[in-house]
Amino acid sequence: MKNTVKNKSPQWMRTLLSNFLESRTLEASLGDLEEKFQGRLRNGLSPWKAKLLFIAEGLGFLRMTRLKSDASVQTTINMIRHTFLFFGRLVRKDWSYYLVSMLGLTLSLTSFIFIMMFIHDELSYDQFHDDKDRLFRLTTHLKLSDVEYNLATSQFPAASALKSEIPEVDLAVRVFPQEIEFALNDKKHRESIIMADEYFFDAFSFTWLAGDREEALRNPASVVLCERMSKKYFGSEDPVGKTLLVYDQPLTVTGVIEDVPKQSHLKFGAIIPLQYQLNAWKRETGLEGRENKWFWVGTYTYVRLRDATVLNDVEAKLPFLINKYFPDRYKQGGAFHLQPLSDIHLTSALSNEMEPPGNILYVRLFSVVGVVIMIVSAINLVNLSSFKISSRMREVGIRKFLGQDTIRIIMQLSTESMLIGLLAFAIAIILCNIFLTSFNNLVQKELNLFSFPNLLIGGITLVIILLISLMAVVRPAIRYAAKTSRTLLLQRSGDPTHAGERNILIGFQVCFSFVLLVFSFIVSSQIDYFKNKELGFDKENVMLIELSEDIYGHVEAFKSELAKSKKVIEVSIGVAPGSAHHGWRFVPEGGSEEKPFLFPLAWVDYNYLNTLKIKLLKGENFNPLDLKKDSLWSFLINKRAAMELGWADDPINRRMKVFAAGTTEIMAEGRIVGIIDDYHYESLHKPVKPVVLTLNDGFGTAMVRVADGSLQETIPFLKKTWTKFSEQPFTYELLDEQLDTLYANEVKLSNLILFFTVIALYLTCYGMFALSSLLFRSRLKEVTIRKVFGANQLNIITQFYSRYAAFTLAAIVTGVPVSFYVSNLWLQTFEYRIHIGSTFFFLAGGCVFIVGLLSVSYYLMLVAFSNPIKFLRSE
Amino acid sequence: MKGTNLGEFEELVLLVVAVLFDEAYGVSIQEELSSRCDRNATLSTIHVALHRLEEKGYLESRLDGATNERGGRRKLLFRVTKSGKRALASAKEMRNELWQSIPKSAFNLSV
Known part of the structure; x- marks a missing residue:
């Protein structure tokens, strides 16, 4: 019996075919x-294969399907065709209106998609780790001589202390970023890498391509490469087991991982076990390394908790660690905190971040801008289509008269509107593709339209636009379609009942573009302010040349060689302003070693002040001869440092001791030779901090001041001199450009805001323009009659203008407090900021006012200067 | 309405139907095509061709000959009509004519 069931052809296939084929073909x-099925079985083919073939061949018959000729289907097809035909005619008849509205819709959709992609990218940082909810970063907060330090880093021994003292801590991993030169045969490159504890890959989920995840970081002399690094050094070969040279020592490649995702705050090309670095330090100093002390806040510590709910318990136990381990001078006001991994990119405001973080303020700002742009274009669409439909009343009337039912009319009108939406969306996607590279440059990201989340964004945008275009017509369509054909045909066109509502909507747009315009003015003048503010030194005409190691022995010769050119005015070697100045601990004479001062220290040569034109207030400049007596260092301190030390009046010749970094030992003692004026060696986001300069024969960066206007001509000379001393390639930067990069974030914001301001302004103009065209058309007759009765053109123009001017002004006035609030919010994040003067508001208000009136002027003039006979006759 | 010229596959099917005379239906045509012409066509492809030929008036069909093997279904048997015969003949004639018009040297040269 079983056999017969097995040998039957699939019943469902037969049923399927019987639904589609006509009887003769079916039989x-x-x-x-x-x-054929039976034949195959007889030939010994297995039943399931025969069934499969039956199904495959059966499906082939589906192409013989004959559509049942059904009247309703035919009608639907006709109707769709009719809709397209009619739509085509409408567009041809009024193409300028459709072009302008399509352009507005397309622009707003494009910017909406861009904004959403940007926001999504910002919000998705560090979301790819499996344990992201349990991962935290240990942050350190110190208060030293009344200055608060909020640091993203923590001390080296903190990881093991956390692990042993707090049972809820599952894993504690240290990460120490570095730049290291890798070499393989003749390939030599500097790479930014991280050094990490063995358990790094247990905490963070990076995708493995080759190698053993568990064992990869166990041996100190190993390295795990990212895919692109592996390609760079080994090409397509399997790198696992091969060796790379790091400072002439071999490291075995133990694994390859996929490149780090763009949305990761940790970015690196390779990972080396931290133990490797610790061993190296031990070898070099021969001492117990400074990494075992609690002074140096030099590493990133990441913690995985047993689960996310114990966070509060763990936070409560952290002060215990402070008491037990922190050196005395850190205890007062010192604190540890656990920062969720996903907060790092957007909401962190800590020093020592690995990469410049994003800003939650910008994310919020752009979400608002994106939504408002969408709302504005929705308003325009609703406004215009309700007006457009009211001008098609007769058409609707005739349709009803000829027997089209209400539902069909509503469907016809909404299909037309959705077609516009769909078309705008398609163009927007094309525009997105074209401008994606420029947008990526603008925001310095690598967004891709056709990756998973962004496709979803596209999909959502499509749904939104379809809903908006539906919304725009449904209400008026229902209103007209429900009326009888007689009312529709006899009623005069024009529907002024909603004029007030429309004006408010347009006013909202004007207000929005005004706010954006003010904000963009303020952002760009704040950037100008940054770039032109007096810094306390002269940043113009200075070239920076990063010295390489082969020059260090011949620094004086190099300098005197450079000074041979007439164009070179001064040369100094030291730390350039704008680059990192590290803090050192100083003990002033009479002060306690328990309470040292933390001051940034810069090693510079005797020519530093002259080259950068920093003002010496008291005492004297460095004396080159002081270098010889290495027992006593010379210090120059700035005004701020003198104040903090309490020596503002008479600091000259006082002594200070310096601690060696990370230890409790005094490294040297020095004498203050002079006070210099405060200068901004950091970005203007922060107030001027104290600084100590000390004399050195010079290492770091060569700063070359050249004669005004001769930057370009001196480059070949510098290069020639450089090649006499070094085998490394010659590179240079300009000091003022280097300082400008400190404000890259603000420039980025300014570009984006400007872009959206232009779009918003366009949308507003187009809204006013299109609406004025429709309104004036409906009032043509009134104007002509007035003209016939002797009204002059000036009269008519002032009447129209005054109405528009009134509500534009009202909108602008409403925008003033809003824009003041937003700009102030942004400016508060800066230490040195511009004053929000009334000029900004007058300027932006003037712009919006004039642009708004200009956009209504075209139709106004058309009506005002028209020949009355022409229009009267048309009725 | 539809064109009346013969496609290459249609011509083959039409010829096979003529060869099989009174026994021409889906499966037999398929077998004949694969054994004689080395053409493997699915059943549905053949039926589509048959249907089109019938629309053009080159074939006529009747339902007959239910067997147990066919699950009690009848066969759709085809026979070539007069106009079908004419179409075949004219196709053949056209080919012959073309063959005869080839200059002798054409094939010699090309080899």
């Missing part, structure tokens, strides 16, 4: 299929 095809 023949089913017979033929069955015959």
Whole structure:
């Protein structure tokens, strides 16, 4: 019995075919299929194969499907065709209106998609780790001589202390970023890498391509490469087991991982076990390394908790660690905190971040801008289509008269509107593709339209636009479609009942573009302010040349060689302003070693002040001869440092001791030779901090001041001199450009805001323009009649203008407090900021006012200067 | 309405139907095509061709000959009509004519 069931052809296939084929074909095809099926079974083919072939061949018959000729289907097809035909005619008849509204819709959709992509990218940082909810970063907060330090880093021994003292801590991993030169045969490159504890890959989920995840970081002399690094050094070969040279020592490649995702705050090309670095330090100093002390806040510590709910318990236990381990001078006001991994990119405001973080303020700002742009274009669409439909009243009337039912009319009108939406969306996607590279440059990201989340964004945008275009017509469509054809045909066109509502909507747009414009003015003048503010030194005409190691022995010769050119005015070697100045601990004479001062220290040569034109207030400049007596250092301190030390009046010749970094030992003692004026060696986001300069024969960066206007001509000379001393390639930067990069974030914001301001302004103008065209058309007759009765053109123009001017002004006035609030919010994040003067508001208000009136002027003039006879006759 | 010229596959099917005379239906045509012409066509492809030929008036069909093997379904048997015969003949004639018009040297040269 079982056999017969097995040997039957699939019943569902037969049913399927019987639904689609007409009876004669059905009879023949089913017979033929069955015959072949039985034949195959007889030939010994296994039943399931025969069934499969039956199904495959059966599906082939579906192409013989005959559509049942059904009147309703035919009607639908006709109707769709009719809709397209009619739509085409409408567009041809009024193409300028459709072009302008399509352009507005397209622009707003494009910017909406861009904004959403940007926001999504910002919000998705560090979301790819499996344990992201349990991962935290240990942050350190110190208060030293009344200055608060909020640091993203923590001390080296903190990881093991956390692990042993707090049972809820599952894993504690240290990460120490570095730049290291890798070498393989003749390939030599500097790479930014991280050094990490063995358990790094247990905490963070990076995708493995080759190698053993568990064992990869166990041996100190190993390295795990990212895919692109592996390609760079080994090409397509399997790198696992091969060796790379790091400072002439071999490291075995133990694994390859996929490149780090763009949305990771940790970015690196390779990972080396931290133990490797610790061993190296031990070898070099021969001492117990400074990494075992609690002074140096030099590493990133990441913690995985047993689960996310114990966070509060763990936070409560952290002060215990402070008491037990922190050196005395850190204890007062010192604190540890656990920062969730996903907060790092957007909401962190800590020093020592690995990469410049994003800003939650910008994310919020752009979400608002994106939504408002969408709302504005929705308003325009609703406004215009309700007006457009009211001008098609007769058409609707005739349709009803000829027997089209209400539902069909509503469907017809909404299909038309959705077609516009769909078309705008398609163009927007094309525009997105074209401008994606420029947008990526603008925001310095690598967004891709056709990756998973962004496709979803596209999909959502499509749904939104379809909903908006539906919304725009449904209300007026229902209103008109429900009326009888008689009312529709006899009623005069024009529907002024909603004029007030429309004006408010347009006013909202004007207000929005005004706010954006003010904000963009303020952002760009704040950037100008940054770039032009007096810094306390002269940043113009200075070239920076990063010295390489082969020059260090011949620094004086190099300098005197450079000074041979007439164009070179001064040369100094030291730390350039704008680059990192590290803090050192100083003990002033009479002060306690328990309470040292933390001051940034810069090693510079005797020419530093002259080259950068920093003002010496008291005492004297460095004396080159002081270098010889290495027992006593010379210090120059700035005004701020003198104040903090309490020596503002008479600091000259006082002594200070310096601690060696990370230890409790005094490294040297020095004498203050002079006070210099405060200068901004950091970005203007922060107030001027104290600084100590000390004399050195010079290492770091060569700063070359050249004669005004001769930057370009001196480059070949510098290069020639450089090649006499070094085998490394010659590179240079300009000091003022280097300082400008400190404000890259603000420039980025300014560009984006400007871009959206232009779009918003366009949308507003187009809204006013299109609406004025429709309104004036409906008032043509009134104007002509007035003209016939002797009204002059000036009269008519002032009447129209005054109405527009009134509500534009009202909108602008409403925008003033809003824009003041937003700009102030942004400016508060800066230490040195511009004053929000009334000029900004007058300027932006003037712009919006004039642009708004200009956009209504075209139709106004058309009506005002028209020949009355022409229009009267048309009725 | 539809064109009346013969496609290459249609011509083959039409010829096979003529060869099989009174026994021409889906499966037999398929077998004949694969054994004689080395053409493997699915049943549905053949039925589509048959249907089109019938629309053009080159074939006529009747339902007959139910067997147990076919699950009690009848066969759709085809026979070539007069106009079908004419179409075949004219196709053949056209080919012959073309063959005869080839200059002798054409094939010699090309080899």
